Amino acid sequence: MSFFKPNFRHPESPKNTLGLTTRAYEGGISTLCAGCGHDSISAAIMQAVWGLNIEPHRIAKMSGIGCSSKSPNYFLNKAHGFNSVHGRMPSVTTGANVANRELLYIGVSGDGDTASIGMGQFAHVIRRNLNMMYLVENNGCYGLTKGQDSATADAGSKNKKGRINPFESIDLVALALDLGATFVARSFSGDKEQLIPLMQAAMTHKGFALIDIVSPCVTFNNHAGSTKSYDYTRDHVQAGSVVDFVPVAQEITLDQIQGSTQNVELHNGDSVRLSKLSKDYDPTDRGHAIRTLLEHKAQDKLMTGLIYIEPESDNFHDTLNIPKTPLNSLKEDVLCPGKSALTSINEGLR
Amino acid sequence: MKATDISNPEYFHKVVDCQHACPAHTPVPEYIRLIGQHRYSDAYMVNWESNVFPGVLGRTCDRPCEPACRRGRVDEEPVAICRLKRVAADNKDDADVTARMPSIPTQKNGKKIALIGAGPASLTVARDLMPLGYEVDLYDENPKGGGFMRSQIPSFRLPESVLDQEVDYVLDMGVTRHFNHRVESIKSILDQAYDAVFVGTGAPKGKDLRIPGREDADANIHIGINWLENVAFEHVDKIGDKVVIVGGGNTAMDCCRTAKRIGGSDVNVTVRSTYEAMKASPWEKDDTLAEGIPILANHSPREFILEDGKLAAMTFNIVESSYDETGKRTIKETGEIVTIECTDAIMAIGQDNAFPWIERDVGIEFGEWDMPVVNKNTFQSTNKKVFFGGDAAFGPENIITAVAHGHQAAISIDLFLNGESVSDARPAPGTNLVSTKMGIHQWAYDSAVIDDDRQASAHLPVEQALLSRKVESELGFSLDVAFTEAERCLNCDVQTVFMEEKCIECDGCTDICPTNCITFTHNDDEGNLRDKLTAPSLNKDQDLYVSSDLPTGRVMVKDEDVCLHCGLCAERCPTSAWDMQKFLYTVTKAGNEPAPILVEQAGQNKKQEQAA
Numbered sequence: 001m002s003f004f005k006p007n008f009r010h011p012e013s014p015k016n017t018l019g020l021t022t023r024a025y026e027g028g029i030s031t032l033c034a035g036c037g038h039d040s041i042s043a044a045i046m047q048a049v050w051g052l053n054i055e056p057h058r059i060a061k062m063s064g065i066g067c068s069s070k071s072p073n074y075f076l077n078k079a080h081g082f083n084s085v086h087g088r089m090p091s092v093t094t095g096a097n098v099a100n101r102e103l104l105y106i107g108v109s110g111d112g113d114t115a116s117i118g119m120g121q122f123a124h125v126i127r128r129n130l131n132m133m134y135l136v137e138n139n140g141c142y143g144l145t146k147g148q149d150s151a152t153a154d155a156g157s158k159n160k161k162g163r164i165n166p167f168e169s170i171d172l173v174a175l176a177l178d179l180g181a182t183f184v185a186r187s188f189s190g191d192k193e194q195l196i197p198l199m200q201a202a203m204t205h206k207g208f209a210l211i212d213i214v215s216p217c218v219t220f221n222n223h224a225g226s227t228k229s230y231d232y233t234r235d236h237v238q239a240g241s242v243v244d245f246v247p248v249a250q251e252i253t254l255d256q257i258q259g260s261t262q263n264v265e266l267h268n269g270d271s272v273r274l275s276k277l278s279k280d281y282d283p284t285d286r287g288h289a290i291r292t293l294l295e296h297k298a299q300d301k302l303m304t305g306l307i308y309i310e311p312e313s314d315n316f317h318d319t320l321n322i323p324k325t326p327l328n329s330l331k332e333d334v335l336c337p338g339k340s341a342l343t344s345i346n347e348g349l350r
Numbered sequence: 351m352k353a354t355d356i357s358n359p360e361y362f363h364k365v366v367d368c369q370h371a372c373p374a375h376t377p378v379p380e381y382i383r384l385i386g387q388h389r390y391s392d393a394y395m396v397n398w399e400s401n402v403f404p405g406v407l408g409r410t411c412d413r414p415c416e417p418a419c420r421r422g423r424v425d426e427e428p429v430a431i432c433r434l435k436r437v438a439a440d441n442k443d444d445a446d447v448t449a450r451m452p453s454i455p456t457q458k459n460g461k462k463i464a465l466i467g468a469g470p471a472s473l474t475v476a477r478d479l480m481p482l483g484y485e486v487d488l489y490d491e492n493p494k495g496g497g498f499m500r501s502q503i504p505s506f507r508l509p510e511s512v513l514d515q516e517v518d519y520v521l522d523m524g525v526t527r528h529f530n531h532r533v534e535s536i537k538s539i540l541d542q543a544y545d546a547v548f549v550g551t552g553a554p555k556g557k558d559l560r561i562p563g564r565e566d567a568d569a570n571i572h573i574g575i576n577w578l579e580n581v582a583f584e585h586v587d588k589i590g591d592k593v594v595i596v597g598g599g600n601t602a603m604d605c606c607r608t609a610k611r612i613g614g615s616d617v618n619v620t621v622r623s624t625y626e627a628m629k630a631s632p633w634e635k636d637d638t639l640a641e642g643i644p645i646l647a648n649h650s651p652r653e654f655i656l657e658d659g660k661l662a663a664m665t666f667n668i669v670e671s672s673y674d675e676t677g678k679r680t681i682k683e684t685g686e687i688v689t690i691e692c693t694d695a696i697m698a699i700g701q702d703n704a705f706p707w708i709e710r711d712v713g714i715e716f717g718e719w720d721m722p723v724v725n726k727n728t729f730q731s732t733n734k735k736v737f738f739g740g741d742a743a744f745g746p747e748n749i750i751t752a753v754a755h756g757h758q759a760a761i762s763i764d765l766f767l768n769g770e771s772v773s774d775a776r777p778a779p780g781t782n783l784v785s786t787k788m789g790i791h792q793w794a795y796d797s798a799v800i801d802d803d804r805q806a807s808a809h810l811p812v813e814q815a816l817l818s819r820k821v822e823s824e825l826g827f828s829l830d831v832a833f834t835e836a837e838r839c840l841n842c843d844v845q846t847v848f849m850e851e852k853c854i855e856c857d858g859c860t861d862i863c864p865t866n867c868i869t870f871t872h873n874d875d876e877g878n879l880r881d882k883l884t885a886p887s888l889n890k891d892q893d894l895y896v897s898s899d900l901p902t903g904r905v906m907v908k909d910e911d912v913c914l915h916c917g918l919c920a921e922r923c924p925t926s927a928w929d930m931q932k933f934l935y936t937v938t939k940a941g942n943e944p945a946p947i948l949v950e951q952a953g954q955n956k957k958q959e960q961a962a
Contacts (some may be wrong), residue, residue, distance in 0.1 A: 001789070001790075001791035001792065001919065002797060002798060002916065002917065002918055002921055005862070005916075005918065006799035006864045006914050006916050006918075007799070007801050008425060008799060008864060008865065008912075008914055009424075009864055009865060009866075010424075010865045010866050010867075010885040010886075010912055011423060011424060011888070011912065012885065012886045012887060012888055013866065014886075020958075029862075029918075030862075030922075033924065034858055034921065034922045034923055034924045035854065035856040035858045035922070035923065035924025035925070036856075036858075036924075037856065039857075039858060039861050039862075039922070040856065040858070040861055042861070043857070043860075043861035137714075151658070162689075188857060189856075189857075190855060190857060192857065212541070218854075218856065218924040219690045222854075230855065231854075231901075234901070234902060261956040283790060309457050327885050
């Protein structure tokens, strides 16, 4: 068994504008099961960050507990990271984000960490519109404890031993839409062509960005009867919109994609270009998004792609008026403005 | 593209770059692994079966394998394949190796063959035909066998004992020696009752330089290859103190280093080309410089200067080389003239074939450059009984090419004497492809890729090396160093075999591959497919490995070019759609017997299967 990846790389690996190859974005060799969807997601994160020309040390990887939450060890080794308590990744990220809003926060969570123990935290971090990318590596089972059904396992799906799940599943995308999330997407670990631009758009989005990613558990949930297997997902996936992330520097040539396209400009001028399968689909209309999602579900289809986006919104920092400068860079005169400032505050309270 | 047919042995053969580049197709990774396991005799025999002179080649080979080595494409330098071969030869158990020599039938098959010239080509023919029961007569003008390996390569590079041992392995099979017997007429051979004749007489004529003063200074001007031969057979044992060598090939390097050892105190090599464009192998240039011999580039010989009727100096035009876009070289004189004092001058500017001893009315047709017309695959001349090989066939090459010719010529002779077609009945290569899987994520080869740099071979201190022309100057690898170097081998013969019916397209292999070799995409023609690869496709000569259609309608495309054979794709595959399978390719020799290593490994497979 190999514990280390060889140090040699392709001699002509492409470089991003920082002059870095994807090697600078790699992590340790994965100890997850061979074929785990989470590894594909890690690879997609590396490529997405590399493609955005972000230096690895400008990223903070946040996670809780579970197979998904150990995966930050397998990408971006030069980034900051916090492997926190089970289900508590959102509050730790909130704290970190308040202390230093210059970093880009990638939260990696799983269906257990989000939809079971972390449900409360998940709901509140959406409500607060914290500026982060929240990834759910969703495999419908508790892989780390031998594959019990999780809260996202679909009603009627079978576990590895053949038992049928009697309970209704939680649809994280629907929930996020309902709670007012400003960027909601769903994808599949086996479709990097869709996943990478989605991640790039999510990382560029100012505010809370959720990507719910179906990530098959090869060991416990990749059999016939599972609704989170590679085969089932491929058979039932329907991309509501094919996404392309277009940096501001790149000229938009609409003729590259056939069919109906729509551009949504992000806060910094970058844009998300959607090539829609249905002409009527409007991802900036929350009500429409919810309806379409439910229609797909009723037809047993898994709707993927960018489901909803609200490009301009007040995020947590705006709402709480948090200083732009990270706390560790604030000088003493700002942190402790002196007697006259105190006096004027006291005067105001009289 | 059509799905790759991996049952065609040539596909994986091409992936093993070193073996593919070797004229004799020696299974390089196979013997390097054996060296890594300290199985030196086994490593030696794998070599010996294929190239007959591992000890000689481990010191003197032109190393076509090393520039081809995949490691050179991902690391700074390739594996030191040549010097590892020497490790096998130097550390083998002589008794064990002797015991493993093929048995020679006492009952002969009644066919008699004459080999003219006792160099590597002829000896290879003898080595292949003796075990089949042929009677072989070997003719050479010198008192000992070895040909140019003995006369051209100085003993400080190739000790006589090493050469003797390997020549004797062949001669001791019962070859009838006709040494000190210069064949002056091929008719005299054809008139005897030989069933076939093999000509392996090399390219024995050294080129001369016709510039003013050449005739008058003749006593102190030597032709490189003749002079080396005279030194080797001890007809010459000294030279004047100031020696100029003209020429920039390996013969020039041998001449200067020999001169330095037998009296030349002030030795200079002069070459018309630039230092970079010299024909000598880089390592031979290094060894020359290390012995304090200057290599003077851009020196074009102008005149021999005599004093009192004796050679006193040479003058040179200083020239400049320039290249046009097509890489064509033009050499222009700068007008500067340089004089170098010398007591002796050695011409090492190339060698030619010469066949004054072949009468032109014996049915052997001669073509361009007065070279015999020889078939490139069968080595048969237009006289069906006469075969050529080595430098005699197509002009000066090297030892390993001569060996490869010898094997092929032996096949032809055997087919010819059995009444079969020499072109159509040639045997297919022997191959074996077997999984190296030992358990979950465990392989029967050392899959980890180490970072070590190419190891340097130890040399004697120069003062000591220069004391005698018979002391080997290079000491080779110690066993520890050899192990490190052996571990640098990427095991390119352990192939990544893809079974599409098992693949669930989870991308595990694509994500882990350190060199981005694997891409899943929609099929296309080769050019478009190469453009769609995850990493740029740099070597268009290396074929793409393309699967048939997968359930999503895509195909797996692997660019073999910089694959590290680290096995990570197979380790990260949940369904074992990738497997690491060891591929052995052996050139089948005369008599159509599978190579012993193939027999041994096929036997192991069978045992494994039975155990399973």
